[in-house]
Amino acid sequence: MCKADDEEVVGEFNQGSNKKMVAGILAFCGVVTVSSIIAMGVMSVQIANKAQPAPVAASSEGATIIINTGSGSTSGSTSGSSTVVGAAKDEVPLFARPPIDGPNECEGKKVQIDNVDCLIDALENVLPQAGGNVTMGFQGEMVVGHEPITTPYFQNDMCPVNVHWHLGAEHLSAGEFDEMGAGPHTKPGDLRRKLAGGEDVRGGFRCRHYDENDKKFTTEYNWQHCVGMEVGETYEVHWPHSAAGACGTINQYQTPFYDGVLCRIGVLGDLSRLPQQVGVQGQVFTIVNDEDYFYPDLMRGMIVDGDMGRDITKYTGSTTGTSRDNEICSAYSPITWQVDRKCHMISASSFDKMCADMKSQRDDMSDDLYAHGSRELVDPKFTANNQHNRALRGN
DSSP, X not given: OOOXXXXXXXXXXXXXXXXXXXXXXXXXXXXXXXXXXXOOOOOOOEEOOTTOOOOOTTOSSOEEEEOOOSSOOSSOOTTSOOOOTTOSSSEEEEEOOOOXXXXXXXTTOOOOOOOEEIIIIIXXXXXXXXXXXXXXXXXXXXXXXXXXXXXOGGGGTOEEOOOEEEEBBSSBBTTTEXXXXXXXXXXXXXXXXXXXXXXXXXXXXXXXXXOTTSGGGTSOOOOSSSBSOOTTOEEEEEEEEETTSOTTSTTOOOSSHHHHHXXXXXXXXXXXXXXXXXXXXXXXXXXXXXXXXXXXXXXXSSOOBTTBTTSEEEEEEOOOSTTOOSSEEOSSOOEEEEEEEEEEEEEHHHHHHHHHHHHTSSSOOGGGSBOBOOOOOOOGGGSBSOOBOSOOTTO
16 A cells, blocks of 8 residues: 555664664564555545636646536536536535744654565465455465454554545456456456656556546546546545554644654554554546546545445455565555445546645655556465455444
8 A cells, every 4th residue: 555656765773762673673574574554544625715826737736626516517517516626616615734943853754674485484474465356256275374454443542643645546456447347448358558748657447437428437527736647537535544653733744654654653562462563455446527426535544325335355464566466565564455346437626636635734645646567466375264244243
């Protein structure tokens, strides 16, 4: 649930207390360790008066996002209820600027742990990997002696410390997001796409919603905050959670997510309970230009509404991203994963609102305003054998 670019962000690690923690980590995991993972969070969004003018795209000063009020459509969507950013009606200006400067207790808290050889280190040290197959009935082959969290993270004194997303789905759910999915530039079986700026990245599995004859999948959206996003495309969103986050403070949400996960690293103790203290939520979406699919708080965590967030696979794995595959594995393991097995449609404005919220955090989250590449599907022999497929208890 991580990104290849995250590996380039190495926090300063020169304080005595942190050195002791690294020693503890290495002792716990043998050659490598299991200590960090993703992050995400809840954000405060300032809403201005209607008279506020809309700024240019990607501006950090403020922007306009259109909220559907059911008064008609200006987008040409087949549903007749969508509104386009930049239209003159139903406008709600949203400010996307950070609060006043102040100390960030989580800055530089990432502990750098190098990737490891899958066949040697991952198997020998029992470091299960992600993203795996979450199809109902699938079970991994790596025998592990721990269990994932099977209740909502908030019931385990954990909070989201980051949000980011990947092009396509890193997990596989047969019939939902798999090899037969498609998108604006991909046919079934094609897992690549060029992102904004011409960068060629590995994409994951696509959902099966895309229909080139339906305008809600093809009508362009005027993105104001997110970068390089596209209507009709599939994205897997990750919300890293941690018991060691700066929960309930202005520094709760961090980029890179490792800073948020390990912000108050002493809370994690000797790491023997790591799968019960660090976890990631994963949910897969196809973006549509249709305000009937608008959700205003995507930054908070997995959407739980109707069939959204209901069919969840829980298992233990690792961080993800394109710096790992089935030869090179992540040493940030084991952590809990809770992944929605269904693919859902969501409005482009929901994502753009989330990006505006990300811009309003004290920590600079600009490195997470675009889609990251997807890790290839983890081989079953590196996937834990502790999948739980029932609904989350306590939701």
